[in-house]
Amino acid sequence: xxxxxxxxxxxxxxxxxxxxxxxxxxxxxxxxxxxxxxxxxxxxxxxxxxxxxxxxxxxxxxxxxxxxxxxxxxxxxxxxxxxxxxxxxxxxxxxxxxxxxxxxxxxxxxxxxxxxxxxxxxxxxxxxxxxxxxxxxxxxxxxxxxxxxxxxxxxxxxxxxxxxxxxxxxxxxxxxxxxxxxxxxxxxxxxxxxxxxxxxxxxxxxxxxxxxxxxxxxxxxxxxxxxxxxxxxxxxxxxxxxxxxxxxxxxxxxxxxxxxxxxxxxxxxxxxxxxxxxxxxxxxxxxxxxxxxxxxxxxxxxxxxxxxxxxxxxxxxxxxxxxxxxxxxxxxxxxxxxxxxxxxxxxxxxxxxxxxxxxxxxxxxxxxxxxxxxxxxxxxxxxxxxxxxxxxxxxxxxxxxxxxxxxxxxxxxxxxxxxxxxxx
Numbered sequence: 001x002x003x004x005x006x007x008x009x010x011x012x013x014x015x016x017x018x019x020x021x022x023x024x025x026x027x028x029x030x031x032x033x034x035x036x037x038x039x040x041x042x043x044x045x046x047x048x049x050x051x052x053x054x055x056x057x058x059x060x061x062x063x064x065x066x067x068x069x070x071x072x073x074x075x076x077x078x079x080x081x082x083x084x085x086x087x088x089x090x091x092x093x094x095x096x097x098x099x100x101x102x103x104x105x106x107x108x109x110x111x112x113x114x115x116x117x118x119x120x121x122x123x124x125x126x127x128x129x130x131x132x133x134x135x136x137x138x139x140x141x142x143x144x145x146x147x148x149x150x151x152x153x154x155x156x157x158x159x160x161x162x163x164x165x166x167x168x169x170x171x172x173x174x175x176x177x178x179x180x181x182x183x184x185x186x187x188x189x190x191x192x193x194x195x196x197x198x199x200x201x202x203x204x205x206x207x208x209x210x211x212x213x214x215x216x217x218x219x220x221x222x223x224x225x226x227x228x229x230x231x232x233x234x235x236x237x238x239x240x241x242x243x244x245x246x247x248x249x250x251x252x253x254x255x256x257x258x259x260x261x262x263x264x265x266x267x268x269x270x271x272x273x274x275x276x277x278x279x280x281x282x283x284x285x286x287x288x289x290x291x292x293x294x295x296x297x298x299x300x301x302x303x304x305x306x307x308x309x310x311x312x313x314x315x316x317x318x319x320x321x322x323x324x325x326x327x328x329x330x331x332x333x334x335x336x337x338x339x340x341x342x343x344x345x346x347x348x349x350x351x352x353x354x355x356x357x358x359x360x361x362x363x364x365x366x367x368x369x370x371x372x373x374x375x376x377x378x379x380x381x382x383x384x385x386x387x388x389x390x391x392x393x394x395x396x397x398x399x400x401x402x403x404x405x406x407x408x409x410x411x412x413x414x415x416x417x418x419x420x421x422x423x424x
Contacts, residue, residue, distance in 0.1 A: 001251075001263075001280065003273070004302045006315065013264065013302065014318040014369075022214045030185045030214045037189030042196045048186040054159050055181070060197050062163055062179040070168040079169055085358045086137050086173045092360030093142045096379040108395035114386040117147030120199055121382060122191035122223075123176070124206035124216075125167060127155035127183060132207075133170035134357050138364055138377065139205045140174035146382035151176045152201060154191065156183020183208075188215035192223045205364070205377065226377060230368035231260035231300070234352055235321035235341075237312045237334075240269040242327040243348055247272075248279035250325060250351050255296035256289040263301045264319065266312035273303050313337040320371040323352045342371045397423065 004012065022030075036044040042060065050056050102112040123139045126132055140151050153176045157163055163181055171179050180198060182190065188208075194200030203224035204216055216225045234254040236247055251263040265276060280297065287293050306312045309328060316324060320340035328334060331346040338344060342365030343355055356363045364377035391399070400419055407416035 001265075001277070001297050001301050001303050004304050006304070006306065006311070009264075009302060009304045009315055010318060013262070013300075014315070022210065022217070026210055026214050027218070030211055031218060033185040034189040034192075034215060034218055037186050037195065038193045041190075041194075042198075045182055045186045045190050045195060045198075048184060049156075049182050052184050052186075053156050055157050056160065057157075057181055060180045060182055062168065062181060066163065067168050067172070067179075070163055070165040071172070073165040074169045078166060081358075082133060082137070082166075082170055082173050085134070086141060088358060088360035089137055089141045089362070090145065093145050093362070093379055096142070097145060098380070098383070107398075108392035110388075110390040112388050114388060116384045116386055117149070118143075118202040118224075118382050118384065119148070120150040120152065120201040121148050122201040122204045122206075123151065123153045124183075124187060124191075124204060124208050124212060125153055125155040126208060127157060127164060127167065131155075131164040131167055133166045134363065135206055136167065136170040136176065137174050138362050140171070140176050142362065142377060142379045143205075143382040144175040146379045148382050150178070150199065150201075152191065152198065153179045154182050154187040155179070156187070157181040183212075185211045185215035188212060188219060192219035203382070205381070226364060226381065227366065227370070227374070231262055232257040233262040233264075233322040233367055234325060235264040235266060235316050235319055235323070236325040236327060237309065237316055238265065238267045238269070238272060238327040239309055239329060240272060241329045242267070242269075242272060244272060244275035244279045245283075246348055246351070247276050247327065248283050250353075251276075251280065251297070251301070252283055252287060252293050253351065253353055254323070255293040255301065256287060257292075257296075259292055259295035260300060261296040262321075263296065264321070265303045266306055266315055267304070268306050268308050268312065270305055273305060276303065309334075310337070316341070320366075320369045322365045322367045322371065323355070325350075325352060340372045342366045342376050393422070 033048055098115050100114045102110060104111045121143050123136065125135050143151055153171055155163065155167055188204060190198045191201045191204050201223060205226040207229060213228055217228055232254050234250065236250060238247055247265060254263045255261050267273060284290055284294060304315065306315065317339040322342040324341035325345045326334055327348050343361055345352055345355060355361050362377045366374040403419050404416040
């Protein structure tokens with residue numbers, strides 16, 4: 001990893017902008033796929049599934065028989081781990097539920113807010129070289145708690161190999177209603193527009209490759225989406241009490257995501273930096289995804305020597321990382337120093353991987369500096385807040401003069417007349 005000064009870090013890491021642009025060829029290809037799915041429905045979905053995933057299927061929906069067969073191949077230990085993780089995620093997100101409420105009620109008036117769930121949501125789950133059951137838990141459980149009526153999951157099946165058993169198990173535990181054996185841009189189109197087999201949804205969540213991300217961007221407005229995610233990120237703030245082996249392992253855990261992952265150590269200890277460098281070299285050699293992690297470590301990653309822990313927080317806030325780990329002598333006392341971060345992990349025994357899988361907080365988080373103005377996935381992402389107003393005749397009469405004065409200022413005569421007509 002390269003060593004950067006404060007100025008270099010600010011220039012190279014903190015002036016980045018969220019890039020939602022896509023290769024024009026990708027956009028053109030995805031746009032054509034989406035249009036075909038909108039016009040031809042299941043026929044187009046099957047055509048592109050055969051073309052891109054080398055899978056031919058008449059039955060897009062995973063049947064009950066397929067589910068039973070798949071679940072039989074999941075070990076009891078894996079099932080128990082999924083159930084424990086789901087319980088933790090559910091317990092945390094239950095506290096996010098917001099009830100409908102009356103905001104004010106007096107003198108013939110009542111103002112309030114209705115909290116209404118979306119009716120249908122779609123979850124995209126990658127299913128190529130790697131499978132991600134944690135994605136299902138993190139996306140479906142908050143949606144179910146919000147009151148979503150129907151949760152539809154899509155995941156690609158390669159080379160007629162069948163759906164990954166662990167995904168079927170996770171889907172059942174998380175409360176997914178329907179699972180379809182489709183992926184890519186065609187799956188996003190099916191969720192957005194609906195087909196003969198698939199109901200259109202109100203919102204699409206979940207990660208995917210460039211084509212999936214481009215498709216989500218193009219259907220936004222037809223449906224809601226969670227975000228256009230950038231490369232994974234972690235910043236670690238540490239002092240001389242931190243364990244260099246722990247820090248190196250946590251940096252590599254993010255680096256193995258992909259070659260463009262951003263991993264950063266911010267510390268006021270030069271000795272710690274040297275020890276972390278040694279640990280990185282040792283641990284990297286043992287990592288199965290060494291080739292990917294090595295590119296990330298030697299790419300958009302940095303070791304930054306700061307003048308103090310306070311300066312480390314200043315730089316972290318400028319960076320606004322997806323994940324922030326704080327490995328200092330008293331991490332809980334530093335919460336007040338955090339301004340911008342997707343999710344924070346405090347202490348030497350709360351690595352990012354804990355949140356990725358099991359702790360209970362959500363792992364769908366803002367990247368690319370967007371933690372400055374956005375939040376991780378929560379129950380709120382699957383609800384709508386609708387306000388309501390009730391005035392009786394006397395309450396409106398008391399407000400009539402003020403309202404019509406404002407309508408005159410804006411020269412919207414019809415607005416004023418809609419008030420006045422009620423008193424003629």
